[in-house]
Amino acid sequence: MRTTTWTALVLAVRGALALPQAATSPSTSAAVTEATTRTSPASASTTSTFSAPVAVTTVASLTVSPVSVSTVVASPTAAADATLPSQQPLPPAQPWCPSEIFCAGQLLQTVNLAQLYTDPKTFVDKPTIAESSQAVLQAFASLNSTNATEGAITNFVNTNFAGEGQELEALVLGDEFNASPAFLDNVTDPLVRSWVQIVNGYWTSLIRTTNQSLICDGTSCSSTFIPLNHSFVIPGGRFREQYYWDSFWIVEGLLQSELYSVVNGTLQNFMDELELYGFIPNGGRTYYLDRSQPPLFTWMLSNYVDATNDTSILDRALPLVERELSFWNTNRSTTVTSPSTNATYAVYRYAVNNTAPRPESYLTDYNTAFDPTLPSLDESQRSELYAELASGAETGWDYSTRFIKEPLVGGLNGTNQALRALNIRAHVPVDLNSILYKVHSLLANLYERSGSTRNATRVSELCDQAENLRSAILDLNWNPAKLAFYDFNTTSNAQNDIFSAATFYPLWAGIVPDELLSNDTAAFGFFSSVNLVLSRYNGTYPTTFYESGLQWDAPNAWPPHQYITLQALRALPSNVTSTPLPTPPSDGSTYALIPSGQLGLDESALPPQPVSTTANASLTGTGADINIVNGTLVNGGNSTEGEGWRDTLLKGLANRYITSALCSWYSTGGSIPGFLDRLPDAALNVSGSINNTGNMFEKFSITDIDIGGSGGEYTVQAGFGWTNGVVLWAASQFGSELVAPNCPNPLDEATSPAATSSVSTSASATGSAASSTSTSNTQSGLGVPNAESSGFAVAGVAALVALIMI
Known part of the structure; x- marks a missing residue:
């Protein structure tokens, strides 16, 4: 049994990922010799030391107190005396993941085949409780894994492993937490403001820190957890660690909530990881040490400095931004020669x-x-x-x-x-290269903001590199005929024809093709799919229009993409966005307004929009656009005379996102005491939510506004960090345009799609019958019917709004 120090594991990871060994910072290297004995995020058989990173003063102190963290109980899917299925050959050992317990090997494969948990992540998040890792492996060896039974594996796991996530402490924010941050003053609809205020409070249930008393040191126990020195926000559900790209939208929300020290702590944790590994892992577990995620750290850093003017963080951060950029240049870059211009570009993948x-x-x-x-x-x-x-x-x-x-x-x-x-x-992904274009641009800007004159040469280099990436994206990924960006496929040496939300990343990053700057028809054409979604579907913008069963396809709609699409819309100048929203031909739908070939799908191949439990809206023609009535988008905000098409889409998409988040929260038990009554148990039973108090889902649906998304490797998660962050950001940016949505009655949807009944959402509000043909979104309240599924909404609170002071 080998014994590995924490430093040795870090070096092993760097070697496996081809990272330069010199990537260890001087402060970290020096600290190893007099390291604080701490916990190991390393392999199951390690004895480890963890060197303390450079001390940094946070913006504000955090007052916290611990609360409990729940765990999952093993539930075998077969009888206790049933023998496990025969096993296929083991994969090769992975140099970056040496644990014989938690990495690919006989033990992990056997436990997974026993299917003790619905989610495989549960097991690898459990620390051992045996006297040593060797004892765990000896206990496993005694089982004879080729003939092991379900009961034997269950007993082995229950005896040798503790509850998952116990290395973390859930915390309650102290005096820094502001229940009514300043941006709420901009939210004019009373119901929306009350709900957003509740969402602002959810940070208190998602903030975590390392529980030092339960961290494994590699001898008394072993764990996959990477200990962090600062508090942070988890996404929620199975995602019980700090995650990389999730944190961008969490940070956006935290900044609106004025929780600056939590943002600072998040950034410090990422900087600790950059010092230790030379890159930011996917998440805070050692099994993520073979990969990163979309590199948004520099953007988070810039947004934090913008919000706080805390330029002191740059002394530590800028060298580490360079280190992350070096990782992507060394491990994720390639060269591609354009088939159209014959120019060769350095790009990322x-x-x-x-x-x-x-x-x-x-x-x-x-x-x-x-x-x-x-x-x-x-x-x-x-x-x-x-x-x-x-x-x-x-x-x-x-x-x-x-x-x-x-x-x-x-x-x-x-x-x-x-x-x-x-x-x-x-693939040469358009989103990744757009992000790294922005990283180069932001890093140049941050050098200038740091006040140092020593970096003029580096600033010039970064600007040149950014411009080269911009040229590559416009050459390889931009399609001027279809008015969209697509990934470039090096296998076929051509653009893909799969249209996705990635098309909006370049504009978010500041890359706007000339065609969109000079022609309002072309500018609208680029965003015409947003108009289609708002007019045709009940929900919000999907990742793609393909229904594949994969979770980053239709019908799923993810919070980050609503944010990015809104930001992309804002990137266009007023000279091409001030004309009214175009209308489709008299015999057609909004699909007719989309540039030829842009979506890569015929209109009849688009996802259907249900109008009842047994029927869908028309797939083609004038009957397809069921969510635009008399020129007004359902759940798209109040119409404004003379507004340009961009403002209509901005308002519509922001409202539709809030609608999806609020209605799914409401349908799973959410309520606002004294203002918005909880749904009756019979209605909540439809979604199994009788014991819930409202879920904030990680993803939503293009077709349904009162459920979470579906598909993927795990059940839909609630919590949820980036969902909350985008809600708070949207409320801060579009507060005066947000209108209380029209949510459907789950009971009517499930039992009687043809009924016209509704239920009261408040003790002070009275329900009224509603017809699916009377769709309107011009009044505030959850009681106005819409086209959602059965077409019937719960009773309104519009009459109550005037009586309530929020």
Whole structure:
């Protein structure tokens, strides 16, 4: 049994990822010799030391107190005396993940095949409780894993492993927390303001810090947890650690909530990781040390400095931004020659070096590789598949037809077949390259803001590199005929034709093609799919328009993309956005306004919009646009005379996002005491929410406004960090334009799609019958009917609004 120090693990990770060994900062290296003995995020068989990073003064002290963290109980899917299924060959050992307990190997594979938990991540988040890692491995060896029973594996896990997530402490914010941050004054609708204020309070249930008393040191116990020195916000649900790209939208919300020290702590944690590893891992577990995520740290840093004017953080941060940029240049860059201009560009891609199932999704990846209904794969093919699956996780879009060789190869139910067709490493993703364009630009700006004159040469270099990336994106990814950005596929040496929300990233990053700056028809054409969604569907903007069963495809709509789309809309100048919203031809729908070929799908192939439990709206023609009535978007805010098309879409999308978040919260038990009564138990029972008090879901639906999203490797999660962050940001930016939405009655949806009844949402409000043809969104309240599913909303609170002082 080998013994590895924390420093040795860091060096192993760097070696496996081809990181320069000199990446350890002087402060960290020096500290190793007199390190504070702390916990190890390393392998199950390690004895570790953790060097304290450079001390940094936070903006404000945090007053906290611990609360409990719940854990999952093992629930085998077979009888206790049932023998486990026969096992397929083990994958190769992974140099970056040496644990014999938590990384790819016999123990992890056996426990996963026992299927003790619905989510494979549960097991690898459990620290051991045996006297040593060696004792755990000896206990496992005594089981004879080839003939082990469900009961034996259950007993082994229950005896040798503690509850997942116990290395973390849930905290309650102290005096720094402001229940009524300044931006709430801009939210004029009383119901929306009350709800946003509740969302602002959810930070208190999502903030965490490291529980020093329960951290493993590699001898008394072992864990995958990477200990962090500062408080942070978790996404929620199964995502019980700090995550990389989630944190961007969490930070956006925290800044609106004026929780500056929590933002500072988040950034300090990322800087600690940059010092230790030379990059920011996907999340705060050692099984994420083979990959990163979209590199948004520099953008977070810039937004923090903008909000606080705390330029003192730059002394530590700027060298570490350079280190992250070096990681992407060394490990994720390639050169591509344009087939249209013959120019050669240095560009970025997602490409993870991995040849085994991901520990946190081991059974999922294992089943994808060994699916008996599909052709068998040899070891080389399985290794390639595992690399693609890990690269897909690095994109943040895990998974989407956007990166699949044959987008609809598996249909709606052929997820494994689709995943086997992933081709991520051969793509030049437009979103990644747009982000790194912005990173170069922001880093140059931050050098100038730091007040140092020594960096003039570096600023010039960064500006040149940013301009080169801009040229690459406009050459490789921009399609002036279709008026959209697409990924570039190096396998086919051509643009993909999969249209996705990635098309909006360049404008968010500040790359606006000339065609959009000089022509209002072209400018609208770029955003015409937003108009289609708001007019045709009940929900908000999807990731793609392909229905594949993958969670980053239709019908799912993710909070980050609502934010990015809104920011992209704001990037256009007023000279091309002030004309009214175009109307479709008399015999057509808003699909007719979309540039030819842009979506890559015929109108009849778009996702259907249900209008009852048994029927859908028309897929084509004038009957398809059921969510625009008399020129006004349902749940799209109040219409304004003479406003330009951009403002109509901004207001519509912001309202539709708030609608999705608020209505799904309301349908799962949310209420506002004294203002908005909780739904009756019969209605809440439809979604199994009788014991809930309102869920903030991680993703939503293009078609339904009162449920979370669906599909993917795990059940939809509640919490939820980036959802809350985008709600608070949207409220701060569009507060005066937000109108209380029209939410459907879950009971009517489930039992009587043709009924016209409604229920009261407040003791002071009275319900009224509503017809699906009387759709309107011109009054405030949840009682106005809309086209959602059955077409019937719960009773309104419009009459109550005037009586309530918020």
